Amino acid sequence: MxxxxxxxxxxxxxxxxxxxxxxxxxxxxxxxxxxxxxxxxxxxxxxxxxxxxxxxxxxxxxxxxxxxxxxxxxxxxxxxxxxxxxxxxxxxxxQRSVEEICSMLYQVAAVVGCTGEGLAWIDATRRQLDGIRAAVQALQAQGRRRPRVFFEEWDEPHISGIRWVSELLGIAGGDDVFPELAAMPLGKDRIIADGAEIVRRNPDIVIGSWCGKKFRAEKVAARTGWEAVNAVRNGQLFEIKSADILQPGPAALTDGVAQMHRIVIDWMQRHG
Missing domain, CATH: 3.40.50.1980 (Nitrogenase molybdenum iron protein domain)
Incomplete structure (x- = not known):
């Protein structure tokens, strides 16, 4: 048996x-x-x-x-x-990075006797990510620049995106305005104490994912001094649900990155 x-x-x-x-x-x-x-x-x-x-x-x-x-x-x-x-x-x-997420998925698949199925899904997802990269490169070849993006994981205090979010944002075509914080695994180490620093870095796009709390674009736009930020001036304030991007598993590698890519590609197509 x-x-x-x-x-x-x-x-x-x-x-x-x-x-x-x-x-x-x-x-x-x-x-x-x-x-x-x-x-x-x-x-x-x-x-x-x-x-x-x-x-x-x-x-x-x-x-x-x-x-x-x-x-x-x-x-x-x-x-x-x-x-x-x-x-x-x-x-x-x-897991804190895209590669570590794939490693976790492989390990869980192996534990339940689904190594082949797991590898097939991971390989297909890698190909999808490669396709996203290629679409971005094609626009860059046309002279379109990559937008600077602030990913806000929490609003009070401001917390920037964790490593896998920053990596997926890069794949999607955006440049994280706080790349030095992305490597910090703990939220407390990604706190931006001085909100004026975000204004100084002047992101073209702001993406909010407030850990299960509804993102309020109007609240972001009303922050002191933010009227000068490109993302606010041009109405480029977006939400991605935390379940789609802040869980380090299948969702982030599929729906999360796809949503970021749509936001970024739309911006690139309208800006030189």
Whole structure:
């Protein structure tokens, strides 16, 4: 008798592993998810919600008798430690770049016996990213310049985009106006204390993704001194939902980068 490889009862403490397991057709293995999960939407209807991001219902997770728990980053270290002490196998990924996201996807696919399917999806996604790069290069060859972009992950205080966002923005055709902060893995290290520095860097486009809070373009435009910013003067203030770009998994590599690319390409086509 053949055995199905890998864990059979998985709890996903963040959205990206849930979405990935659904894409692999392995959603039957999931017994619990994060309450912040919106991709895929049907997961919210089908799976028990057992965690937020910084905290989790440990008793409820243990009652589900998971044989594996997937988490993300040092921010979930305390949850992981408590589950490990209770005898649960926990894998915490810490992907911060596009390549690290692909590595995480490969590892999860391998764990559930879907290495081939996982590699095929990753390869197809890489080709799509290459196509986006090529479209940008074609416009640059016509003399179109790349826009300077401020990606705002939070508004009060201002927090700029994390590494995978900055990398995907570059692929999409924009230049991050705070590239030196993108390498900082923690949000507190990407805080821009002086909002006047954003004005000085004068982005052509502002993209907001306020970690689940609705982006308010009118609030951005009303900031002191921002009337001089190109993005405000030209009405180039946009929102990308955090579920589409701030989860380091399939969404960012597909919908997130595609949305940034549409914004950037539209700007490039209208500017020399």
């Amino acid at each position: 053949s055995l199905t490889p890998g864990p059979q009862r998985i709890v996903c403490l963040t959205e990206e592993t849930t979405e990935w397991l659904y894409l692999l057709g392995q959603e039957h293995r999931i017994v619990g998810i994060s309450g912040y999960t919106v991709r895929p939407r049907r997961a919210r209807e089908e799976k028990p919600k057992v965690s937020a991001f910084l905290n989790a219902k440990i008793d409820r997770i243990l009652a589900l008798q998971p044989d594996s728990v997937f988490g993300f980053s040092d921010l979930q270290a305390d949850i992981a430690a408590e589950l490990i002490r209770a005898g649960v196998q926990v894998t915490v990924f810490n």
